[in-house]
Amino acid sequence: CEATGADVTQLAAAIGHDDRIGHKFLRAGVGFGGGCLPKDIRAFMARAEELGVDEALGFLREVDSINDRRRDHVITLATDLLEGDVAGKKVAVLGASFKPDTDDMRNSPALDIAHRLAEAGAHVTVTDPQAGPILAAQDHHPYTVADTAEQAITGADITLLLTEWRQFRDLDPTTIKDLAHRPVIIDGRNVLDPTQWRTAGWTYHGMGRP
Template sequence: MNISVIGCGYLGAVHAACMADLGHDVVGVDVDPGRVAQLAAGEPPFHEPGFAEVLRRALDSGRLSFTTDVSRVAGAEIHFVAVGTPQQQGSYAADLTYVDDAVTSLLPHLAPIDGRPAVVVGKSTVPVGTAERLAERLGDAAVLVWNPEFLREGFAVQDTVAPDRLVYGLPVDETAAAAARDALDGVYASMLERGTPRLTADYASAELVKVAANSFLATKISFINAMAEMCEFTGADVTFLAEAIGHDDRIGKKFLRAGVGFGGGCLPKDIRAFMARAGELGAAQSLTFLREVDSINLRRRQHVVNLTVHALQGRVPGKPVAVLGAAFKPHSDDVRDSPALDVASRLAGLGADVRIVDPAAGPVLRRLRPDLGVVDTVEEAVAGAHAVLLLTEWPEFVGLDPAVVGTGVAARTVIDGRNVLDPASWRAAGWTYVGLGRP
């Protein structure tokens, strides 16, 4: 099928490349000439395992191209809108400027193909009610379907080509709904043939699926972090607690690891936008619990700072502190709302000599935060350090040999902000091990 993808950031670029790799003819459109040039040259503008290979393969096939000229979408049967919806400045609400601009840019180029209406597919995460409003703007020019994405950074290629479910938000009109469903089925034919569940619903339900899922995950993470706080007051071990309750299949073990909390470009801004939208709808009380979820998450960062200050006996200025990790999660270079970066910034603000190392986010951090000390190796980060903080659970950090790391530090104190290290082996190597919610 002939497809256009409007917005070639993280979501759009991965979607465009994967769709072309599946055999579709795809044109990706973005307003950033630099990003378009990078993608067209086969150079990923972000770190994502497996994406570079898919991008190059799709470009080499001739089925994928990138442009800043939106008129090149003419002739496409389906147009995916995959632009960002960041948090508004000074508000919890989502900024829909890019979504509205994308639809406005598409309108002059929408036309029936072989007697079938053009189909516009929304993939951006938006407040409930947005799809209905956009469908009215499109009018008779195209049929709108809302198809939320469920990508995990670090697994985006896998989640695009082999999702655990496909959700279609369809219009009320049965004829229009059938046209949109059939068109999207054509795009995802290989996935449907493998048995991927396809769930169809109205616009509002499809919009709510994404924010409800993210809110549930955020709540689960903040719950175990709240239990970690209780464990620190009682002397209990949150890792044992998580294991024990995780055996209950109604609860499950995933997302039950206490630590410095969640971050990134999705969970924090999505739960805040959800709260803002609930307030606009007069349903604020339904989501008041998310305020505490957000509060628990944010105070975990200050807790790690407090633990570090205590480890330094209150003498922070000038003390070298090694921070292992800058990205909000491993296998990504995304530092948006990163707990690791937040902790490092707060310690730097207290006068600590912070040295940060991250396998992927180093170049990004050097560009965005030239005021922070970014180094290339763990050895450089820990040299002379009075405290070592593990804040992003990259495998190369989790697998460090505590005896080897200990040869370069000034004081053997490690703060495990992700509860992923083995306390016994680190203590056996002479380290003072500090976990979160662990005795």
């Protein structure tokens, strides 16, 4: 969709009208995580290999690979928006849990992206309503933990919304614009209104949408 200028949310809405498919799991973004689905897919892969079911194995491998590439895409996009180098840049990451309304950080796309950007030299600040206090009590991660989104965004060269907490969806782009060093946001879950954010002066990038 990004290559053609199409909007993946409109495409998903159209596909979801087929009752055999539905709308529930047609949300483009940074991919899935957690302690169950990734593990289950790899367990199916191991069993398919034992059974010699090559077609099923290839399909499952591609599901796993596509999911991982969604994280790569966010990092590439962030790097491009930071003029090709994240080193020394301040990055705000909104989200640490693998999904909203939990403190479960197992195989979290948000934390994986935060780690990789920090390893590339970015100054990363992470915030999460439930997982944040747990992270703050740890001392072995390469990023700073902020109590609120506003604190994380303050001075940021780019903001990444990677877990779709209500607190992040409800942020007022006009109010927080002056907190950021550069008002640039990647909506990794396609939960923000692009028009609202752009009108407020932000450079907005979603997943698979113009």
